[in-house]
Amino acid sequence: MSVLTVERRDQVAIWRMSHPPVNAINGELLQALADEIEKVRLDEAVRAVVITGNGPTFAAGADVMGFLQMGGSLADFQQAGARLFRQIEMHPKPFVAAVNGVAYGGGNELAMACDIRVASKNARFGQPEVNLGIIPAWGGTWRLPDLVGRSVATRLLLTGDPISAEEAWRIGLVDRVVDADVLLDYAINIADRLASLAPRALAELKQLLARRGPESPKAEAEAAARLMTTADAVEGVMAFQQKRRPRFQGR
Template sequence: MYENITYEVKDGIGYLTINRPKALNALNTEVLKEIQKCLDEDIAPDDSINVVIVTGAGRAFVAGADIVEMKDATTNEGHAYTERGHKVMNTIDHMPKIFIAAVNGFALGGGCELSMACDIRLASEKAVFGQPEVGLGIIPGFGGTQRLPRLVGKGMAKYIILSATNIRADEAYRIGLVQKVVAPEELMPEAEKLAKKISSKAPIAVRQAKAAINAGLDTDLNTGSRFEIEAMTQCFASEDKTEGMTAFVEKRDPEFKNK
């Protein structure tokens, strides 16, 4: 069905893999189109999954955007390409489902931006992050100038972006870009463990929590607090809230039904 990515569902978890290992999974227009199609047609409508793991085939997560494609692009073509990249990242960021980036290797340029669009980032000890764009005459154009400062602070984001400095997994963890670093062979098991843990929680509450966090980061504290109140109210209207609290009182595991 896809030439540049693979997508499958196993045990209630979605697995989206960028699959251009010979090109280090670089994001060209066709890859972006396939990711968008997968998000829109396979992932978004599937109520059987709440969590998706995003990773890359081979030794890279995504080593950046496709320089060969961009090199001779016109201004209008560059604009369209950038818009397409933003659409993919924003779809992941705004979708109610939870996305875990399992960063197995190089996450540079568009790859770093893809990881940042996900909700949580786990990294192999071999992972490398960076935004090398200014060394190529452009800037991070798939959300990097916006998401990186929100994750690591303005000064650190400027240091990484303006100097085009790559950082290894331990440094990415230190500055808060990734949430956990594990041995390469432990990366997917750790991502699956986390995916199952999130999937075991009340789906409506998980979705509302993601929405509230995202909304709060885009506005002032008072407006974000109002959004949180409404999100909490939605949880109180759910059957899962009653089940979760009843199970707690009865000292048993809850059986959430996404209702």
């Protein structure tokens, strides 16, 4: 059985992590995700991606022991995960995490690498690495403060305490909390909305958000100037004037 199942609904790709019993992220799953990331990059018919877990768990963390038992290097494993999650963050197409259950450690880091996070009411989040004498290695120490602020992130990282979906929403870690039976449809609806927008504008926005820093004002001005000359920008203005929905082509 594949550790990652893939399906399409119109312009949205849906990825389900399937590594029972808790969808621990191992080398095979990282590679499967990396392969699909490249396929989506090249497939113009796919404009957004939803990532979720198969079963009651989103992803309960990194399967470090499983990877070591396969004879892999721990450093290689850490680097592969960090590289993959950065690829999601920097990817030109938007990613929506549909967090259907526990998202601990690497699972939480995967959700944080996505652009929008929707959680079911029974989801739980946390970075429990400190309880094992280690620390997050896939972006937890810098994405978490970006999302929830330094003070809250410090508490969560230093204690390793898990939090509920409602608390995750309250602190800004997730964008919506919905009933479990509508979670996937809700996430797909968001992805559908993103898929209807101008692809190049979304890609530029993702790059600016991921590379924030002293050069941000200059980068923003340059990106805005590039987009002004695109066919999609012309279509957007025309659609606004004609009071109709725009039909963006990514050009």
